[in-house]
Structures are given as structure tokens and as C-alpha cells.
Amino acid sequence: MGASEQDLAAVMARLEAMDARVGYLVRQQEKTAELLGEMTPILRLVMESATGKLDELDKRGYFAFGKEVLYLTERVVEGFEPDDVRKLGDAVVGILETVRAMTQPKILAIAGEASDVLERSDEAEPLGLLGMVRATRDDDVQKGMAVMMEMMRHVGRIARAVETQRKADPNAEKKAKLAAVLGPRKKKVLGVERTAPPQRAVRATREPLGPPTGCAVPSDKPREVAAVIDGVAFGADGHLADPASWSPELAARLAAAQGVPMDEARWAVVRFARADFEATKTSPNIRRLTQGTNLATRDLYALFPKAPARTVAKIAGIPKPAGCI
Amino acid sequence: MNIATTKRKVAIIASHGGLDEAYPALILANAARQSGIDAFVFFTFWGLDIITTSKVDHLHVNLAGNASSGMPTVLAGLPGMESLAASMMKKQMTELDLPTVREMLQILDESGAELYACELAMKMFKRTKEDLVPEVRDVITAGDFYDLADGAQIIFT
Numbered sequence: 001m002g003a004s005e006q007d008l009a010a011v012m013a014r015l016e017a018m019d020a021r022v023g024y025l026v027r028q029q030e031k032t033a034e035l036l037g038e039m040t041p042i043l044r045l046v047m048e049s050a051t052g053k054l055d056e057l058d059k060r061g062y063f064a065f066g067k068e069v070l071y072l073t074e075r076v077v078e079g080f081e082p083d084d085v086r087k088l089g090d091a092v093v094g095i096l097e098t099v100r101a102m103t104q105p106k107i108l109a110i111a112g113e114a115s116d117v118l119e120r121s122d123e124a125e126p127l128g129l130l131g132m133v134r135a136t137r138d139d140d141v142q143k144g145m146a147v148m149m150e151m152m153r154h155v156g157r158i159a160r161a162v163e164t165q166r167k168a169d170p171n172a173e174k175k176a177k178l179a180a181v182l183g184p185r186k187k188k189v190l191g192v193e194r195t196a197p198p199q200r201a202v203r204a205t206r207e208p209l210g211p212p213t214g215c216a217v218p219s220d221k222p223r224e225v226a227a228v229i230d231g232v233a234f235g236a237d238g239h240l241a242d243p244a245s246w247s248p249e250l251a252a253r254l255a256a257a258q259g260v261p262m263d264e265a266r267w268a269v270v271r272f273a274r275a276d277f278e279a280t281k282t283s284p285n286i287r288r289l290t291q292g293t294n295l296a297t298r299d300l301y302a303l304f305p306k307a308p309a310r311t312v313a314k315i316a317g318i319p320k321p322a323g324c325i
Numbered sequence: 326m327n328i329a330t331t332k333r334k335v336a337i338i339a340s341h342g343g344l345d346e347a348y349p350a351l352i353l354a355n356a357a358r359q360s361g362i363d364a365f366v367f368f369t370f371w372g373l374d375i376i377t378t379s380k381v382d383h384l385h386v387n388l389a390g391n392a393s394s395g396m397p398t399v400l401a402g403l404p405g406m407e408s409l410a411a412s413m414m415k416k417q418m419t420e421l422d423l424p425t426v427r428e429m430l431q432i433l434d435e436s437g438a439e440l441y442a443c444e445l446a447m448k449m450f451k452r453t454k455e456d457l458v459p460e461v462r463d464v465i466t467a468g469d470f471y472d473l474a475d476g477a478q479i480i481f482t
Contacts, residue, residue, distance in 0.1 A: 286359055286436070287424070298435035307361035325355065325423060 209292050212282045223319065237320050239313060243277065246317030255315045258306075262315075266303050269293050273316040283313045283321040334363040336474030338481045342374030344384040344411050344426070350482040351375075351429040358436040365477065366433070367470045368461075369443035373450055376442060376457050381427050386410040427458070434460035439473070441465050 057063065080088075101107070127135065135141050226236035232250060233241035240246055251270060255262045262270075272292045276284045286309040290297055304311040309321045335357045339350035350366060357364040374380040388394045388401035388410050400406065418425075424432060433440065442457055442464045454464055465473070 287422075287432075296435060297432050301358075301436050307359055309359055310361070325352065 209276070209288070212280055212284070212288060218280075218282045235319075239320050240317040243274075243318050246274070251315050251317065254317070258311055258314060260304060260311060260315065266315075269295070269300070269303065269312055270316045273312045274318060277316070277318040283309075283318045285309050285321045285323050285325060287325050333357075333361075334365070334474060334477035336365045336367065336470070336477040336479045338367045338369060338479065339372035339375060340370045341482065342371035342380070342384060343387045344414055345386050346482065347372075347375045347384055347426050348423075348429075350480075351426065351433060353480060353482070354433055354438045355429065355436065358433070358438050363477070364433075364438040365470070365474045366438060366440050367443060367465075367467075367474075368440065369446045369467075370449075373442060373446050373452060373457075375426060376430065376440060376461050377452060378456060378458050381430070381458060382425070384411065384426060386414055430458055430460045441470060441473070443467065443470075 102111075125131075136145070223235045223239075223241050225233040225241045227234045232245055235241050252262060255266070260266065269289060273284050273289065276282075276288065276292055284292060286297065286300060289295070289300055289309060289312065293300075295303075300308040313319065313321055335353070337350050337354050339347065341347075350372070354364040354366050368376050374384060385407040386394075388396050388406055389398050391401070394401060394410070396406070396410075415425075430440065440461045442454075442461050444464050444466045447453070447464055454461070457464075
């Protein structure tokens with residue numbers, strides 16, 4: 001029995017403790033309610049005043065301004081890279097100095113005058129070349145021109161200094177490497193630095209070669225026969241009158257008559273010329289021969305020293321190539 | 326490359342540096358070599374631009390004072406007009422598959438035509454042999470040119 005009494009006592013003690021706690025909480029609650037009751041009017045006042053203030057700020061454009069600033073910041077972040085910002089950091093002192101120099105009263109006065117003139121620009125009369133010459137007689141214009149010249153001289157000097165600095169930049173190689181890794185940047189360089197035009201792609205394969213271009217002239221009209229030698233008809237220019245009468249044996253004789261010792265390289269050129277003529281009805285000029293045989297112009301002149309395209313056409317039994325390239 | 330068997334020679338004097346003025350000289354020289362005729366080209370005054378490395382790819386077309394351009398001289402003098410005309414002409418040339426001026430110079434050199442620069446003009450324009458394209462054989466005087474082109478027909482462009 002003793003045990004249960006003890007248990008009961010413990011439970012009672014716990015309940016008492018709980019009661020004390022509940023009492024404390026109730027007291028606290030009452031205090032808070034009181035406080036709230038007291039605070040409400042004050043809070044209302046504060047809120048009213050704050051709303052008024054915010055409203056006033058809004059009217060004065062602070063929020064619109066803030067929004068714009070955020071947008072501007074975003075644009076700046078998009079447009080610049082960390083490297084740029086680091087450079088900007090170095091340049092900040094210079095920028096501030098420039099700003100200070102530019103906001104000197106004297107300079108501002110000049111700028112104000114200039115903007116006044118722009119305001120009244122619709123009053124200005126159109127001016128011709130003679131009018132310009134006449135205007136240079138004016139003392140003020142002369143003074144203004146002198147100032148402009150001096151400014152231009154300075155700008156020129158600085159531009160040259162910047163150029164030499166850029167050339168002497170010791171990190172140029174690293175920067176170039178970095179740029180290669182980062183890919184092209186949309187950055188327009190001031191001045192007249194032009195890039196070399198893209199080189200034309202060299203034809204790597206022999207086929208297919210498109211139709212003849214340039215001033216190439218088809219040469220498939222029937223030709224007059226000027227002479228018949230050993231039963232073979234020739235035109236007045238020494239080319240075969242009829243390409244169909246050609247044979248490799250005849251080609252060898254024609255080459256011998258031209259003083260050209262035929263070998264495999266030369267035969268390849270002749271074969272291409274003949275095939276190209278059959279396909280396009282146009283005798284290939286030297287440019288087309290180089291494209292079709294993968295030989296350089298130099299090589300063709302070495303193989304057929306005197307007028308390569310014509311010599312080849314003669315040996316191939318096709319008309320004289322027309323056109324100027 | 327000397328060709329002993331040919332007797333005909335042409336000496337072409339290129340004195341203007343416009344794109345439209347460069348081609349006639351270069352094409353004439355090339356056509357001469359293709360016809361087995363020896364060709365010499367002498368570049369003088371503005372013609373030096375054709376063989377100057379920094380200018381050869383940017384030759385312009387002169388519109389002002391050119392009655393055939395079809396453009397009134399007043400408009401032709403506007404900034405950018407020359408570049409516009411040059412780019413239009415280059416486009417047409419690309420369509421015809423004409424070689425560029427630089428390629429023409431290479432073709433001429435490979436075909437054995439000899440290109441020379443005028444010494445006096447080089448001094449006037451303050452250019453050195455290093456400023457010129459590698460195809461130029463030498464910088465010579467007008468007298469040297471006459472010696473080289475002995476017996477040649479002379480064409481002035």
C-alpha cells in the first residue's frame with residue numbers, strides 16, 4: 001500500500017508544478033494582451049506614418065528608380081566579365097579624376113553653353129561649304145577651332161600611347177590563350193584594324209568540278225578547216241578542226257610537233273582537258289586546269305612552258321580555250 | 326622563267342590603285358603569259374597599292390569623276406560609297422569565280438610574269454620592299470624597266 005501512496009504523492013506534486021506553470025503562462029498571456037492593447041494605437045500610428053512615407057517615396061520615384069537600378073545592374077553583369085570589372089577597379093581612380101575635371105565650374109559652363117546651342121538648333125541656318133569658310137573668319141569660331149584642334153592633338157597622342165602600350169603588353173600571349181578558351185567576344189576595337197579576308201578553300205579533291213565560270217566561252221560551234229595534213233583537218237589556229245578525229249597516237253604526234261616530251265604527268269593533264277571538254281563543251285583555261293588536275297599554275301608552266309592551256313588544248317585535239325583568265 | 330622560243334614581250338605599267346584599275350593590268354599580263362608572250366608589270370604611283378601587302382585586299386573602286394559608274398559625282402563622293410562599290414564589284418567577281426587581286430599576283434608570278442615596283446614611287450610613299458607582296462621581284466627605276474622590257478610592247482593602264 002505504501003508504494004501506491006508514494007505514487008499518488010508524486011503525481012500530486014507533478015500536478016502542482018503544472019498548475020504553477022499554467023498560472024505563469026496565463027499571467028504572461030494577460031501581460032501580452034495588455035501590451036497589445038496598449039501597442040495597437042501606437043502601431044497604427046506607426047503604420048500610417050510608414051505607409052505615408054512609402055507612398056511619398058513612391059511618388060518621388062524611389063521605387064521606379066530602384067527597379068531601374070536593378071535592371072541596369074543586371075545589364076552590366078551580363079555585359080561585362082569579371083576580368084573587365086577587375087580592370088575597371090584599376091581604372092576607377094582615373095575615372096573619378098576625369099569626372100572631377102569635367103565637373104569643374106568652367107567646364108560645366110562650356111557644356112551648358114553647348115547644350116543651349118543644341119536646344120536652339122532649329123534656329124540654325126543650313127550651312128554650305130562656302131558658309132563654313134566664311135564662318136572661319138569669326139573670332140569665336142576660330143577660337144573654338146583652335147580648342148578642338150588642341151583636343152584632337154591630345155586624343156591622337158593618347159591613342160598612339162595606347163597603341164604602343166597594347167603592343168608592349170607582356171600578357172598578350174596569355175590573354176590570347178584565354179580568349180581562345182573563352183571563345184569570341186563581342187568587342188569592337190576602335191580604329192582601323194582590319195582582319196585579313198578569309199582565304200579561299202583549296203580544292204582538295206579532283207571531283208566534282210562545277211561548270212566553267214569566269215569569262216569562259218563555250219567552243220562547240222563547227223570550225224572552218226584551214227588545212228588537211230595526213231588526212232587530219234586543222235583550223236587556222238593549228239587546233240584540230242574536229243575534236244572527234246583525235247586519237248592518242250595523233251596526240252603524241254601533235255605533242256612532238258609542239259616540242260613537248262609527253263610523260264605520265266602531261267598525259268594526265270591532256271586527259272583531263274579532253275574529258276572536261278567532252279563534259280562541258282568548253283576548252284578548260286589554265287585556272288580550270290589547275291583546279292581539275294590539282295597542279296599549281298607553276299607546275300603547269302613547267303610542264304608546258306609556252307602557253308600551257310593552249311598547248312594542252314592543241315595536244316588534246318580540242319579548240320583553243322577562250323576567255324581571259 | 327625565260328622562254329627562249331618566244332619573241333613577243335609586253336611591258337605593262339600600272340599607275341592606278343583602284344580595284345577596277347588593277348584588274349585590267351593583271352588580266353592583260355596573265356593573258357599575255359597564257360598566249361606565250363613574256364610579260365613585265367611595272368607598278369608605279371598609286372599602282373603600288375596593288376602590290377602593297379596591307380592594301381592589296383582592300384582596293385577600292387573610284388566612283389567620283391567616273392562617268393561610267395552611273396552614279397552622280399555628288400553622291401559618289403559620299404563617305405563609304407567607294408567601299409560599297411568595291412564590295413559590290415568583289416561580289417560579282419566572286420560569282421564569276423575571278424581570282425582576287427592577291428591570287429592574280431600569285432598566278433602571275435607562277436606563270437612567269439615579272440612584277441616590279443617603281444623606286445621613285447616607293448620613296449614618295451615611304452614604302453620598303455618589306456611592305457610589298459613576295460611576288461614582287463625587285464624595286465627598280467624607270468630606266469631599269471626599259472632595259473628589262475627591251476623590245477617589248479608597252480601598255481599603260
